[in-house]
Every structure is written in C-alpha cells, then in structure tokens.
Amino acid sequence: MGGAIPVGRPPTGRRVSSLNDALLAAHQAKDSETLVRLYRAAGQDALSKNEVQGCFYLTHAYVFALEAGLPEASELHATLKSLGRES
Amino acid sequence: MTIQTSDLSAVMQPVATAKGLPNAHYVDPHAFDEERKSVLFANWSGVGFAKDVPNEGDAKPVNFLGVPLLILRDHDGAVRVYQNTCRHRGMILIDKPGNIRGTIRCPYHSWCYSLDGRLRSTPHVGGPGQNIHPEIKRNELGLIEIRSYVWLDVVYVNISGQAADFNVVHAELVDRWAEFDKPLFHSGADSSFTLDVNCNWKLAVENYCESYHLPWVHPGLNSYSRLEDHYNIQENGRYSGQGTLVYRQLKGDDGIVFPDFSNLTDTWDTGAEYITVFPNVLLGVHRDHTFAIVLEPKEQGKTQEHVEIYYASEHSLEEKFADIRAKNSTQWKEVFKEDIFVVEGMQKGRNGPFFDGGKFSPAMDGPTHVFHEWVAQSLSAGRQLAAE
Numbered sequence: 001m002g003g004a005i006p007v008g009r010p011p012t013g014r015r016v017s018s019l020n021d022a023l024l025a026a027h028q029a030k031d032s033e034t035l036v037r038l039y040r041a042a043g044q045d046a047l048s049k050n051e052v053q054g055c056f057y058l059t060h061a062y063v064f065a066l067e068a069g070l071p072e073a074s075e076l077h078a079t080l081k082s083l084g085r086e087s
Numbered sequence: 088m089t090i091q092t093s094d095l096s097a098v099m100q101p102v103a104t105a106k107g108l109p110n111a112h113y114v115d116p117h118a119f120d121e122e123r124k125s126v127l128f129a130n131w132s133g134v135g136f137a138k139d140v141p142n143e144g145d146a147k148p149v150n151f152l153g154v155p156l157l158i159l160r161d162h163d164g165a166v167r168v169y170q171n172t173c174r175h176r177g178m179i180l181i182d183k184p185g186n187i188r189g190t191i192r193c194p195y196h197s198w199c200y201s202l203d204g205r206l207r208s209t210p211h212v213g214g215p216g217q218n219i220h221p222e223i224k225r226n227e228l229g230l231i232e233i234r235s236y237v238w239l240d241v242v243y244v245n246i247s248g249q250a251a252d253f254n255v256v257h258a259e260l261v262d263r264w265a266e267f268d269k270p271l272f273h274s275g276a277d278s279s280f281t282l283d284v285n286c287n288w289k290l291a292v293e294n295y296c297e298s299y300h301l302p303w304v305h306p307g308l309n310s311y312s313r314l315e316d317h318y319n320i321q322e323n324g325r326y327s328g329q330g331t332l333v334y335r336q337l338k339g340d341d342g343i344v345f346p347d348f349s350n351l352t353d354t355w356d357t358g359a360e361y362i363t364v365f366p367n368v369l370l371g372v373h374r375d376h377t378f379a380i381v382l383e384p385k386e387q388g389k390t391q392e393h394v395e396i397y398y399a400s401e402h403s404l405e406e407k408f409a410d411i412r413a414k415n416s417t418q419w420k421e422v423f424k425e426d427i428f429v430v431e432g433m434q435k436g437r438n439g440p441f442f443d444g445g446k447f448s449p450a451m452d453g454p455t456h457v458f459h460e461w462v463a464q465s466l467s468a469g470r471q472l473a474a475e
Contacts, residue, residue: 067190
C-alpha cells in the first residue's frame with residue numbers, strides 16, 4: 001500500500017497502455033528476460049526526457065537482470081553508475 | 088517473570104547413581120525454550136542435507152526452531168547457511184526450494200544479495216531511480232551467515248556462533264569414522280522419508296543410543312543380531328551410541344548386494360555403528376550404506392524425523408539395485424516405526440508427576456546417560472552465561 005512513486009510524468013496514450021500490459025504479463029509469467037528487455041527499452045526511451053524516470057526503469061531492468069544472472073546486468077550497472085545512481 | 092529451572096545435579100552423577108533428566112525437560116514449554124537456546128543453538132545442530140542443494144545456486148529454506156534459515160550452494164560449490172531474512176525490512180527472502188540463477192532478490196523492495204551474501208543492489212533506496220544513499224552501506228548489510236559445516240552430508244549449524252569449530256568439537260568421532268568420510272550417493276525419493284512422532288526430541292536420541300531395547304522392541308533382529316552382539320559406545324561429553332558385531336548385508340532376491348565403501352578395514356565386514364552427533368543427528372554406518380536422521384524438534388512433545396539413506400557407491404544408484412534399495416528403505420522404516428510406540432509412550436509417561444527421571448542400568452544405559460549428562464552440561468553452561 002502507499003502512494004504512487006513520483007517518477008515524473010509518464011508517457012501517455014496507447015504506447016503506455018501496451019507497455020503496461022506487456023510488463024504486467026511478463027511480471028505474471030516471471031519472465032525475467034522480457035522484463036529486462038521492456039524496462040531497459042522504457043528506461044532508454046525516457047532517459048533523455050526525464051533522467052529520474054529513465055533511471056527508475058533502468059533500475060528495474062538491472063534488478064531483474066541481476067536476479068536472473070543475465071549478462072545485461074553489467075551494462076545496466078555501468079549506465080546507472082555513470083549517472084551516479086549505483087555504486 | 089522468573090522461570091523455575093530444573094535441578095540437574097542428579098543427572099550429572101555417575102551412571103550408577105544418576106537420574107535421568109527431570110520431567111520438565113519433556114513436557115514443559117519453558118524447559119523446551121531453554122534447550123532451544125542452551126542446547127540446540129549453542130551447539131552444532133543438524134538442520135538439513137547437502138544433497139538437497141546439489142547444484143550451484145540451489146537454495147532451500149529451512150525453519151529451525153523458529154529461525155528462518157537458507158541453505159544454499161554457492162558459486163564455489165560450497166554449502167552455506169544464511170539467515171533467510173532481508174536486512175532491510177526483515178522480509179523472508181526465499182520461501183520455497185529453487186535455483187538462484189543470479190542473485191537473491193527480496194520480494195518486498197527488491198534488495199538483491201549474491202550467493203556469497205554480499206548486498207548487490209538497493210533499488211530506489213535514495214529515491215526513485217537513485218539506488219545509493221550515504222547511510223546505506225552495502226558492505227555492512229550483507230546476509231547474516233550462520234556458521235555451518237557439512238559432515239557425512241548433514242548440514243550442521245551453530246546458531247549462537249560461540250561453539251568451537253565442528254571439527255574440533257567432534258574430532259574424535261570424525262576420526263573414528265574417517266573410513267566413511269567419502270562421497271556418499273543418494274538415490275532420491277526411494278531413500279528418503281519423514282516420520283512425525285509425538286515425543287520430545289531427546290527421547291528419539293535416547294532410544295537410538297542404546298541396544299537394551301532391541302530384543303523387545305525389534306524382535307525381528309533377534310534371529311541374527313542378538314543383544315550380546317552389540318556394544319555400548321559412550322564417550323563422556325562427546326558422543327554415544329551402540330555398535331553391532333554381526334551386521335549382515337541385505338541381499339536381493341537374485342543375491343545381489345550393494346557395493347562396499349572402498350578400502351574399509353576388516354572391522355566393518357560384519358560391524359556397524361549407530362551414533363548420535365549431539366544434540367540431534369542420528370547416524371548409522373555400514374560397509375555398504377549409511378543413514379542420517381535429523382531430528383527436528385517442533386515443540387516439547389513433537390518431533391519430526393528426517394531420514395536419508397546413502398550408498399557407498401554410485402553403482403548402487405543403478406536400476407538393477409532399485410528393488411534392493413526399496414527393500415533397504417522399507418526395512419529401516421519398519422525398524423524406526425517400531426520405535427515410535429516406545430518414544431511416544433515415554434513421552435506420555437513423563438506426565439506422571441512422581442517420575443523422577445528414571446533409574447539407569449549401569450550396564451546397559453550408559454549411552455543414554457552420556458547424552459543426558461551432555462544435555463545437562465549444556466544447560467548448566469547456558470544458565471551460567473545467563474547469570475553473568
């Protein structure tokens with residue numbers, strides 16, 4: 001429970017809806033590879049417009065990559081670290 | 088509130104004049120709590136089996152007397168035990184057995200831990216998308232590792248962290264059975280079973296340690312394994328049990344027998360031993376197989392016995408041994424089940440207010456007395472610590 005996380009203004013319209021649906025489906029299926037791909041794409045997409053929002057999504061991509069032992073974890077870590085958001 | 092502690096002085100007398108542990112240590116929840124801390128947490132207790140985490144990343148949660156533990160195999164192939172609790176909000180990290188491909192992710196706020204216990208990620212800990220914070224020092228927030236040791240596939244833990252090393256505490260026993268300290272082979276479900284018993288955990292130990300009951304409770308053994316063929320094993324302050332001089336290998340219908348451990352001395356041609364690794368692990372060794380029983384104390388009058396049978400050779404896992412493996416498991420299960428009525432009967436008997444702990448036979452009950460005395464020493468040490 002709790003309020004929504006203020007990650008900046010989200011993308012709007014059909015694109016968000018389809019991204020949300022895809023993310024929910026991947027969460028439901030515990031499909032780590034897809035979660036990493038979707039969050040990474042969302043993060044990269046948002047990064048130039050809203051760093052907080054971009055890093056929010058990239059963090060999720062990183063966490064799921066770490067959990068699943070996926071190679072993308074290194075690159076995501078490097079990106080977040082370069083932005084001062086990981087150690 | 089002051090809890091009345093039991094008088095242990097009679098337990099620590101020589102066997103000829105000693106009494107057994109007082110009733111409270113079987114029926115009183117306060118005494119159970121005392122043993123939890125002073126006996127089971129202060130020493131090296133068995134909590135599981137390494138064969139349950141065979142591969143890198145395999146993890147199995149275990150609840151030992153209310154303490155959530157996580158047994159896992161790390162990247163180096165070593166078995167480790169952690170407190171199964173996130174350092175953030177105390178969430179249980181892993182709730183069912185599985186394989187961790189990368190890191191352990193807490194399901195609550197997704198703090199992630201490596202198999203070596205390091206805290207790897209703290210997402211949004213400094214705000215959205217900000218995963219670091221000056222006050223979150225990851226190198227101080229790794230998983231709490233519990234001291235553990237694997238011997239003959241049993242995973243032991245010392246929860247207090249204060250006991251001497253396992254291989255120091257049990258040096259003599261490890262040396263006694265050095266010939267069996269070799270790879271053990273487990274065939275899976277056909278060599279694994281659990282018994283739920285309505286008795287205090289110690290009664291299972293006491294019954295296991297002595298051979299006195301064998302002719303009465305296991306009459307099937309009389310034909311070849313008579314009482315006089317057994318001997319007491321009683322090493323004060325260390326371990327106890329019993330041995331037999333007439334172990335007879337199980338034979339299949341076609342005369343097949345299990346392959347032996349390599350390079351065993353002649354002693355084991357017809358010898359077998361059954362020893363309790365104090366406090367709660369019952370082990371048996373034979374020329375061709377071993378078994379381990381981890382006693383899981385549930386409450387003062389309930390115990391779960393986790394039984395695993397291991398073979399000396401990988402060949403024993405082959406299909407041609409399937410029938411004799413099943414026969415071996417059935418035979419042991421029958422023996423252990425024959426013991427249930429006595430341990431449950433002794434549990435009921437300890438509600439008799441005039442039972443005084445019991446009178447030992449100096450000739451036959453030595454192993455049980457060694458165990459009682461060891462428990463009493465652990466309890467006394469705990470009381471002394473509490474008083475300091």
